[in-house]
Amino acid sequence: LPWMEGRRGPSSNANNYYVPATNPITGRVSPGKFISSVPGGCTNPGFWQNGAVCRYDYNLVAADTASLEQKGLFLRGDYQINDDWTVYLNSSVTRVSSFGRFAPTLADSGIFIPAGTPNNTTGQDVVLKHRFAAVGPRDNFDDTNTYDTNLGFNWQVTDSVAVDFGLRRAESKFISLGRNYVNIPIATALIQSGEYSIFDPLANDPDVLNAVRATIGRDGVFKEDEVYASANFDLFELPGGTSGLVVGAEHHKQEFADLYDAQSEAGNIGGSSGNSSAGSRNFSSAYFEWLMPFHSTFEVDLAARYDSYSDFGTSFVPKISFRYHPIDSLTLRASYGEGFRAPPLTILNSKDAFSADSVVDADTAIAYGQPPGSTLQIDGLRVATPDLQPEDSKQWSAGVVWDPTDWVSLKLDYYNIKLTNTIRFFSAQTVINRERTGAFLPSNLYSVRDPANNAILQVRAGYANEGFTNTDGFDFNAAMKFDLGAFGSLRNNLNVSWINKFETGGPNSVTTDF
Numbered sequence: 001l002p003w004m005e006g007r008r009g010p011s012s013n014a015n016n017y018y019v020p021a022t023n024p025i026t027g028r029v030s031p032g033k034f035i036s037s038v039p040g041g042c043t044n045p046g047f048w049q050n051g052a053v054c055r056y057d058y059n060l061v062a063a064d065t066a067s068l069e070q071k072g073l074f075l076r077g078d079y080q081i082n083d084d085w086t087v088y089l090n091s092s093v094t095r096v097s098s099f100g101r102f103a104p105t106l107a108d109s110g111i112f113i114p115a116g117t118p119n120n121t122t123g124q125d126v127v128l129k130h131r132f133a134a135v136g137p138r139d140n141f142d143d144t145n146t147y148d149t150n151l152g153f154n155w156q157v158t159d160s161v162a163v164d165f166g167l168r169r170a171e172s173k174f175i176s177l178g179r180n181y182v183n184i185p186i187a188t189a190l191i192q193s194g195e196y197s198i199f200d201p202l203a204n205d206p207d208v209l210n211a212v213r214a215t216i217g218r219d220g221v222f223k224e225d226e227v228y229a230s231a232n233f234d235l236f237e238l239p240g241g242t243s244g245l246v247v248g249a250e251h252h253k254q255e256f257a258d259l260y261d262a263q264s265e266a267g268n269i270g271g272s273s274g275n276s277s278a279g280s281r282n283f284s285s286a287y288f289e290w291l292m293p294f295h296s297t298f299e300v301d302l303a304a305r306y307d308s309y310s311d312f313g314t315s316f317v318p319k320i321s322f323r324y325h326p327i328d329s330l331t332l333r334a335s336y337g338e339g340f341r342a343p344p345l346t347i348l349n350s351k352d353a354f355s356a357d358s359v360v361d362a363d364t365a366i367a368y369g370q371p372p373g374s375t376l377q378i379d380g381l382r383v384a385t386p387d388l389q390p391e392d393s394k395q396w397s398a399g400v401v402w403d404p405t406d407w408v409s410l411k412l413d414y415y416n417i418k419l420t421n422t423i424r425f426f427s428a429q430t431v432i433n434r435e436r437t438g439a440f441l442p443s444n445l446y447s448v449r450d451p452a453n454n455a456i457l458q459v460r461a462g463y464a465n466e467g468f469t470n471t472d473g474f475d476f477n478a479a480m481k482f483d484l485g486a487f488g489s490l491r492n493n494l495n496v497s498w499i500n501k502f503e504t505g506g507p508n509s510v511t512t513d514f
Contacts, residue, residue, distance in 0.1 A: 013106035014056035015041040015198060017126040020112060021368055021455075028379050029112045031127045033369035038128070039121055040199045046133055058103035061137040067099045086154040088166075094146040102138040105182040105271035106131050108356040109379065111191055118194025128191065134201035135213050136180040138271055146172040165229035174220035174258075180213060182270040183263060187212040216269055220258040227251050240293025247288045255280040256345050267354045277384075279349030283309040283342075297325045307340075311348065315340045315390060331401040339395070343388035343423060347463050355380040357428035357459060367455035380428045383444055383462045391465075393419045411477040419469040422506075428459040439508035440466065467506030473499040 015038040018031035037054035041047075046060045071094070078088035110127035113120045120126055152166025190196040196208050230248030237243070257278040264272050289303040303319040319337035326332070357380035362372035370376065399413030426434075426445050434441045442464040448457045478494040505511030 010050065010055045011058045011103075011106070011131065012053055012055065013129045014047055014054040014131050015201075016054050016129045017120075017122055018110065018129060019369065020125050020127045028109045029127055030109045030377065030379065031129050032367075035122055035126060038198050041201070044133060044200070044202050047131075056103075056131045056133065058131075060103065061101060062103050063101045066101050069097045071095045084156045088152050088154070090148075090150040092146075092148045094144075096142075096144045098142045100140040100142070102140070102271070104131055104133040104135060104137055105180070107182070107184055107187070107270045108354070109377075111184070111188050113192055117192055119191050119196075119198050128198065130191075130198060132182045132187070132201070132212065132270070134204055135182055135209055138181055139179045141177045141179075143175045144172065146170075160234035162232045163229070164231075166227075168224075168226040168228070170222075170224045170226075172220075172222045174218070176218040178216040178218075178272070181216050181272055182212050183214040183268055184270045185268050187270070214263060214269055216264050216272055217261045218259065218264075220256070222256040223254070225253045238293050238295075240295045240297075240299055243293065244291045245288065246290075248286070250285045251282070252284075253280070253282050254345065258346065265351075273353065273355060274382075275351040275353035277346055277350035279345045281309060281311045281345060283307055299323050303337075307342075309342060312343065312389060329403045332399075333401070334396070334398040336396040337394075339393040341391040341393075341423075343390060347423070348384060348386055348388060350382070350384045352384075353382040355382050355428075355461070357461070359429045359432055359456070359459070361432055361456055363449070363454040364456045367450070367453040378428065378456045378459060380459045380461055383460050385442060385444060385463045388423060388463060389421055389465050391419060391423055392421050393417060407481050407483070409477075409479045411475075411479075413475045414472070415475070416472040417470070421465045422467045422469060422504075423463055424466055425463055426461055428461045431459050431461055432456070434508065467504065467509065470501065470503040471499065472501050473497065 017035040017038065019033040019035060020029050021032035022029050034053065036052060037049065042049050042054035046057050048055055048057070072092065073094075074090075074092045076088075076090050078086055080086045107128070107130055110129050113126050113128055115122070115124050115126075119128070148168070148170045150166060150168040152164060155163040155165075157163055187196065190208060190212060191198060196212065197204055228248065228250040230246060233245045233247075235243045235245055257276075259276045259278070260274065263269050264274075265276055285305060285307045287303070287305040289301065291299065291301050293299040299322075301319075301321045301323075304317065306314070306316050308314045317338040317340060319335065321335035321337075322333065324332040356377050358375050358377050360373060360375055361378075364376055364378065365372050365374040368374075368376060395415065395417040397413055397415040399411065402410045404410070426441070428447075431441060431445050431447055433439075435447060442462075445460050445462055445464065447459045449455060450457055474497070476494075476496040476498075480492050482490040484490055502514045503511055504514070
């Protein structure tokens with residue numbers, strides 16, 4: 001119905017003929033200029049004729065997460081061995097199971113059909129953009145199991161020295177099963193031979209549909225082993241109380257693997273994306289925190305942390321905070337600190353993965369016989385960036401806490417955060433635009449073009465360090481507690497946050513305040 005047009009997901013990957021456009025770099029044949037829809041092939045449920053083009057409603061059956069079930073178990077215990085020693089154990093198990101349903105598979109780069117074959121009525125070689133709705137919707141079943149166990153010891157060495165040390169093992173396993181995907185090489189052979197009919201896909205023999213149907217799998221695991229130790233020292237007395245020091249160290253070993261099935265790795269599965277990756281890293285940390293209560297109304301806290309990573313280097317971040325308590329009901333506080341975030345292992349170690357990217361590029365559009373401003377689908381690759389560096393941050397804050405009565409507490413804080421060396425994704429379109437203007441691009445991200453007509457043959461997209469994020473704002477909290485005697489107490493909380501600024505930008509992009 002006309003009033004339903006706005007609610008449909010109008011995909012041209014339905015049942016249409018296009019002029020072939022061959023990529024000599026990859027050998028892939030993709031759709032070029034539109035020819036026509038497949039005669040009689042736009043009548044199955046979910047398909048409709050929109051002018052000359054056959055469309056498919058990809059929202060018809062899609063439900064990204066149709067169901068979700070989570071189960072968890074947490075155990076904690078401790079045992080006092082003697083007056084000085086205590087052993088403790090924390091353990092948790094979590095299982096998450098989900099089901100997702102997605103629109104039927106499409107052939108990402110189209111299917112080449114030679115002239116004179118049963119499924120080709122045009123009299124010339126064509127590329128078919130086809131939705132395999134007859135195979136059924138893609139159904140994904142995902143299970144994630146997470147285990148985390150920590151065994152530690154507390155040792156009260158003296159009245160002024162206490163030590164905590166232990167070891168921890170965390171492991172997460174992910175298993176995914178996908179049904180009703182399509183093996184494109186098999187589907188291509190059956191379409192070229194005519195065994196799979198594109199004129200009425202629902203009328204195909206069930207054995208033919210089962211021949212193209214594929215079940216895919218993905219197994220992932222992440223493991224982390226940690227040993228740690230820290231010591232608390234009561235150093236000396238100051239006018240405001242005891243000066244305390246904490247020093248500690250940690251060592252971590254992380255391993256992960258994200259393995260796709262062989263057909264998905266080979267790029268033979270339609271409607272699937274991504275590729276296997278695996279990697280590991282070790283890192284060690286040392287830190288301290290020193291509290292100095294110079295007066296009953298004023299204290300200073302100093303802290304710092306040093307990290308050494310096996311895959312990208314070292315980092316040192318300090319922090320200092322102040323607390324001033326001029327009267328019992330009023331506290332003023334402020335802090336300054338620096339931080340960093342290590343690049344994710346998945347980005348550093350992923351294998352190249354095919355991606356059918358949609359871009360706007362005038363030379364490519366003209367080569368395909370389309371208007372220069374047309375959006376076209378090109379062959380893309382998602383590639384790893386092994387030389388990523390960590391993100392860095394600087395932040396400061398100031399605030400006030402006022403307790404006018406014993407049942408009201410009011411807090412107001414201002415924060416200011418500057419994030420630099422941001423890890424951001426450079427899409428295929430970003431790569432094309434940067435090459436056109438001569439702006440910064442990492443050496444591993446670029447496009448390959450046909451020397452004859454400058455049309456895009458392939459675009460390598462991925463992550464890189466660039467740009468900044470600046471944000472500041474206010475957080476307000478009002479907490480109230482009313483004592484109702486034998487009936488207990490009544491508590492309420494009001495939290496209000498005001499984001500004054502949230503800017504992102506960089507040397508090669510426009511600064512935008514969100």
